[in-house]
Amino acid sequence: MNRYKYIKLSVIIIVFSTNAHSQGVFRGSNLLEYQLGNIPGLEPEYQSSLYDQLNLSYKFKSITLQTRIEQYYPSFDDNKSYTNISQYRAKFKTEELSIAIGNIYPSFGRGLLLRTYEIPGSIWEDRGFRVRYGFYKDLEGAEINYKLGKFKIKGVYGKVLDVTLPPTLSKNERRPDLVQGAELSFRHKKLGLGTIFMNHKIAENNDNYVSTYMKSGITKNLSLYTELALKAGSDAELKFDNDSTYGFYFSLNYVRKRLGISLELKDYKNFSIGSGISDPPTLVKEHSYKLLNRSTHVPILSNERGYQLDIYYRLPNNNLFTFNHSIAYNEISESKSYLFKEFFTEYQTQFGEQILANFFLDYSSDPFTNEDNRYSGGFIFDISHNKANSIIESQIQFVERKVIETSKFYNFYFSYQFNIRNKLTTSALLEISKDPFLLNENEEYAFYPGGTLSYRPNNKHNIIIFYGKRRGGPACNSGICYDVLDFQGLEIRILSHI
Amino acid sequence: MKLINYLLSLILISNILSTSAKGQSIYNYTFIDMEGSEVELSELKGEKLTVLDFWATWCKPCIKSIPKLIQLSEEFKDSGVNFIGVNEDSPRNSSKVKPFAYSLGITYPVILDTDQVLMNDLLVSSLPTLIIANAEGEILYTHIGYSNNDEIILKQKIEALLNE
Numbered sequence: 001m002n003r004y005k006y007i008k009l010s011v012i013i014i015v016f017s018t019n020a021h022s023q024g025v026f027r028g029s030n031l032l033e034y035q036l037g038n039i040p041g042l043e044p045e046y047q048s049s050l051y052d053q054l055n056l057s058y059k060f061k062s063i064t065l066q067t068r069i070e071q072y073y074p075s076f077d078d079n080k081s082y083t084n085i086s087q088y089r090a091k092f093k094t095e096e097l098s099i100a101i102g103n104i105y106p107s108f109g110r111g112l113l114l115r116t117y118e119i120p121g122s123i124w125e126d127r128g129f130r131v132r133y134g135f136y137k138d139l140e141g142a143e144i145n146y147k148l149g150k151f152k153i154k155g156v157y158g159k160v161l162d163v164t165l166p167p168t169l170s171k172n173e174r175r176p177d178l179v180q181g182a183e184l185s186f187r188h189k190k191l192g193l194g195t196i197f198m199n200h201k202i203a204e205n206n207d208n209y210v211s212t213y214m215k216s217g218i219t220k221n222l223s224l225y226t227e228l229a230l231k232a233g234s235d236a237e238l239k240f241d242n243d244s245t246y247g248f249y250f251s252l253n254y255v256r257k258r259l260g261i262s263l264e265l266k267d268y269k270n271f272s273i274g275s276g277i278s279d280p281p282t283l284v285k286e287h288s289y290k291l292l293n294r295s296t297h298v299p300i301l302s303n304e305r306g307y308q309l310d311i312y313y314r315l316p317n318n319n320l321f322t323f324n325h326s327i328a329y330n331e332i333s334e335s336k337s338y339l340f341k342e343f344f345t346e347y348q349t350q351f352g353e354q355i356l357a358n359f360f361l362d363y364s365s366d367p368f369t370n371e372d373n374r375y376s377g378g379f380i381f382d383i384s385h386n387k388a389n390s391i392i393e394s395q396i397q398f399v400e401r402k403v404i405e406t407s408k409f410y411n412f413y414f415s416y417q418f419n420i421r422n423k424l425t426t427s428a429l430l431e432i433s434k435d436p437f438l439l440n441e442n443e444e445y446a447f448y449p450g451g452t453l454s455y456r457p458n459n460k461h462n463i464i465i466f467y468g469k470r471r472g473g474p475a476c477n478s479g480i481c482y483d484v485l486d487f488q489g490l491e492i493r494i495l496s497h498i
Numbered sequence: 499m500k501l502i503n504y505l506l507s508l509i510l511i512s513n514i515l516s517t518s519a520k521g522q523s524i525y526n527y528t529f530i531d532m533e534g535s536e537v538e539l540s541e542l543k544g545e546k547l548t549v550l551d552f553w554a555t556w557c558k559p560c561i562k563s564i565p566k567l568i569q570l571s572e573e574f575k576d577s578g579v580n581f582i583g584v585n586e587d588s589p590r591n592s593s594k595v596k597p598f599a600y601s602l603g604i605t606y607p608v609i610l611d612t613d614q615v616l617m618n619d620l621l622v623s624s625l626p627t628l629i630i631a632n633a634e635g636e637i638l639y640t641h642i643g644y645s646n647n648d649e650i651i652l653k654q655k656i657e658a659l660l661n662e
Contacts, residue, residue, distance in 0.1 A: 025636075029621045057621055062526075064619060091619075093526065107613055110589040117588065118614065120623040147528075190534040217534040225593065251593035260597025281590050288558045310594050312601030318565065320601065356562070382562070382646070389646035422645040459640055478554070479588030495623065497640070 024060030028498030033123060033132075037489010040469060041440070046489060049074040051123055051132045056498075064091040068103075070167065072132050080131045084167050087138065098145045103138040106156045108183050108196045109213050112229040112247040112271075115279035116160060119478050121495070124163060125485055131166035135482070140175060154183040162275045177202050177274040181209075190217030196229070202274040208232040209273070226250045229271075242303060242331060245270040247280050258314040267305040279479070283308035285324045285344055286476045290413050290431075291397045292362055292376055296476045297340045300330050300368070306340070320348040330368060338368045356382040373400040378413075391417040399435070409434040425454040431471050446471075459497075466491040523635030524550075527616060529609035532585070532596040539582070542607050543633065546578030547659055549652075550629040552611075552622050554586045555598045559644040560626040564602050566649035570656070571606045579656060583608035586617055586625060628652065630659060 031053045038047055050073045057066045068087035074080050089102035107115040118136035125132045141158015159175035167174070181198030196211040211229035218224060231245035240246060248267040253260070266283045283306055284297045306328035313321045328340040342364035349357055362376040378395030395413040400406055410433075417427035431448035438446040450468025457463075472486040525540040525548075542548070551567055553560035564583075571581035585595050585608055592612055599608050611617055620629065620637070630639040639655055641648065 027621050029623055031623070055621055057619070059619075066618075095526075105613060105615075105618065107589070110592065115589065118618070120617070187536060192534070215534060220533075223534055223596065253593055253597050255597055255600040258601060258603070260599075260601040262593045262597045264593050279589070281593070286556050286590065288556050310597065312598050314601045314603060318603075380558075384646045387647065419645045422643055422648050422651075425645075456643075459642065462642070478556075478586070479590035497621070 024058055026498070027057045027059075029055045030494075030496045030498070031121060031123075032494045032496075034492045035487070035489060037487055037491070039127070039486050040488040044076075047074070047076045049076075049132060053123075053134050062093050064093070065089070066091075066102075068134070070134055072167075074130070074132075077130075080129075080166075080168060082131075082167050086134065086167060096147045098143075100143045101141075103140050104143050104158070105136075105138055106143045106154070108154075108156070108181060108198060109194065109211055109227050109229070110225070110249060110281055111279040112227055112249060113196060113198050113209050113211055113273065113278055114156070114160075114179060114181070115277075117279070117478065117480060119480060122477065124482070126164060126166070126483075127485055129166045129168070131168055133167050135163065137161050137163045139179065140171075141179075150187055152185045152187070154185075156181050156183075160275070160277045177277050179277060190223075192216070200274055200277070205274075207273075221256055222252070222254050224250070224252045231270075240269075242269060247271040247278075247301075249281055251281075258316075260310075260312040262308075262310040264308045265305075266299075266307070268299065268301050268303070270302055272301040282479075284326050284328065284340075285310075285342065286479060287344070287362075289360060289376075289378060289395055291378070291395045291411050292344070292360075293476055294473050295364065295366070295371075295374060295376075295397070296474065296481055297326075297328060297342070297364075297366055297368075298474075298481050299328065300332075303331050305329050318350065320346075322346040322348075340364070340366050340368065354384045369401075370403050371399055371401050374398070388418065388420045391415075391419070393417075407436050409436065411435065423456050425452070427452045427454075429468075433471070461497075462495040464491075464493040464495075466493075524616075524620065524629075524631055524637065525635045529611060529616075532599055532608045532610060537607070537609065539609070542580060542582050542609075543631075543635070544578050544580030546633060547580075547638075547656060548631045548633075549579065549581045549656070550584050550631065551581065552584045552586055552617060552625055552627045552629075554625055555591050555594050556587070557625045561602070563626055563644035563648070564604060568603060568605055570649060570653060573653075574656060577660060579660070581606040584611050584616060585609065586611055586614060588612065630655065632659075 033051045036046055036048045038045055052071045054069045066089040067085060070086045071083045072081055087103035089100060089104060091100045105116045105118060116137050116139050122135035123132050124135040139158040139160050144155045146153050157180045160177040160179060161175055165174045178201040179198060181196060183194060183196045185192060185194035192215040194213045198209045200207050209229060210232045211227060213227035215225040216223060227249045229247045246269055251264040253262040264283050268280055282299045286296060287293045306326065308326040311323040324344040326342050330338045344362045346358060346360040351357060358380040360378055364374045365372055374397060376397040380391065380393045383390045393415045397411040400408050412432040415427055415429035417425060419425045428451050433446045448469045448471040450466060450470055452464065452466045454464045467490050469488040470486065472484040474481060475484045525543050527539045528536060531537050567581060583604060583606060587595055589612055595610060624642055626644050628641040629637055631637050638659055641652060
């Protein structure tokens with residue numbers, strides 16, 4: 001796009017925002033990210049790219065119009081650049097009826113059959129395609145919800161985006177799954193019952209699925225949710241064995257004063273639908289600690305059963321205790337099975353008025369990734385100063401990995417952050433790893449040093465500058481796990497709200 | 499060129515939707531609260547102001563901010579200011595929200611925005627985000643992130659808005 005078109009575009013956005021605001025409510029946000037650098041070890045060492053995502057929303061009475069425009073300009077390959085209207089959405093909503101057309105985020109039940117999502121502010125890039133774009137899995141089509149007394153019906157029709165394929169490919173390639181389905185639910189006080197029918201088409205396959213769920217507040221302190229989803233039709237096997245196609249999920253939670261307990265069970269067999277349109281609850285803790293987050297177990301939907309237990313307890317002095325335990329069992333074949341297990345505990349306490357501290361310990365065993373033993377521990381100290389605060393965080397992880405022979409190595413993470421009144425934040429971080437998979441020949445350690453400067457001039461803008469070497473690998477965010485690429489260089493990110 | 503035409507058509511649509519529309523409400527939503535009951539945001543709103551706190555169980559700054567918000571909600575409860583927690587955990591963590599919220603001692607209502615409907619409609623792009631709206635549902639103030647002592651800024655903002 002040349003400079004003239006940019007000016008025209010800017011004028012239109014300004015005119016639209018002032019014009020529309022006088023009649024309804026206009027909102028907008030923009031995410032711009034500039035990178036100068038590359039994946040460490042790749043040539044050239046420095047190459048630049050610019051990604052921009054503009055979101056516009058206009059609400060007038062019962063109608064909402066939204067759109068997203070994405071642009072990407074890499075310096076290294078013109079074929080990877082694009083300017084797209086990647087989303088549009090029109091919604092009409094009254095008390096009983098809502099209709100949405102365009103790029104929407106519907107789901108059925110707890111996502112056993114269908115779940116679409118967006119991870120706000122995340123940019124996806126794959127090592128193969130090297131194209132950057134927003135990280136969201138939407139459905140292009142329509143959704144209708146109608147409420148009649150205690151009954152509610154939801155209808156969904158459309159094509160789901162395969163988030164792993166970049167916008168430089170055609171729409172048909174990126175949206176291979178066609179979904180059409182309906183969910184009928186009934187609610188009386190704290191009892192909810194629902195049933196779902198979904199038809200799914202991909203390439204030559206045309207399958208039907210049914211699901212039924214119940215949620216109930218049994219007492220004020222005890223509540224449960226359970227859902228069973230099955231493949232339906234003549235080729236469906238309802239034996240609940242390893243050849244059947246089904247997903248079962250159960251959760252029970254209990255609260256009393258300062259205590260909270262959650263227990264969940266899962267049993268998924270041959271339950272990966274299409275290009276991955278479903279997202280059943282994983283029953284594995286999504287850690288906010290960097291090293292643990294990177295080691296999160298990803299469920300194998302072809303065969304996995306297990307449970308997760310969470311206990312939260314607030315002590316009288318407001319100190320918080322957390323315990324998590326999860327088990328996942330995969331029977332890949334008659335002779336091959338894997339047992340994942342994890343134990344995690346965390347304690348949050350206050351030292352005087354100035355210091356808030358968190359300590360954690362974790363043990364996990366993940367034979368599917370050949371990591372038989374992982375021991376992790378760490379702390380965070382958040383220290384208040386006058387009009388500022390410092391955060392010191394350190395984590396260490398010892399891993400035993402068995403691939404032909406056993407290797408023992410460690411990962412280390414350290415960061416120091418200094419914040420001045422949510423306006424200015426500087427941080428220095430360092431990761432060190434002796435993971436043989438990351439080391440080059442004759443290298444003893446892999447170092448990942450980096451620094452970040454973040455400046456928020458007001459509530460509408462935020463500028464974040466990163467310089468250094470960032471370790472990638474698996475990451476989990478908002479319930480979704482994906483791979484992040486390593487990066488070395490300069491990154492400037494500007495977030496704006498209109 | 500397609501993009502320009504597309505934006506021009508958006509302007510046209512906005513003009514077609516004419517007449518004055520002051521007071522676009524954010525309360526026109528129904529959610530399930532963490533007790534399992536269906537609630538309308540309009541039932542939970544404050545007489546004068548409503549503070550919406552978008553949070554999730556995996557978000558460390560959110561958890562750090564919650565005890566301060568509980569204190570503020572107690573402080574302003576007789577001033578026509580209601581606090582509402584908007585939980586953004588995905589179905590993966592839905593089961594943990596109530597036990598976790600109880601252990602934190604949250605006293606204000608928490609609604610479950612599991613499909614991120616409110617988050618998307620209000621273009622909330624990071625957690626935690628605090629939104630203050632008036633009784634008509636107009637957004638008056640947005641605060642993104644949480645650092646120590648942000649509750650002082652928030653308290654001053656609420657007082658200033660109450661005095662307007």
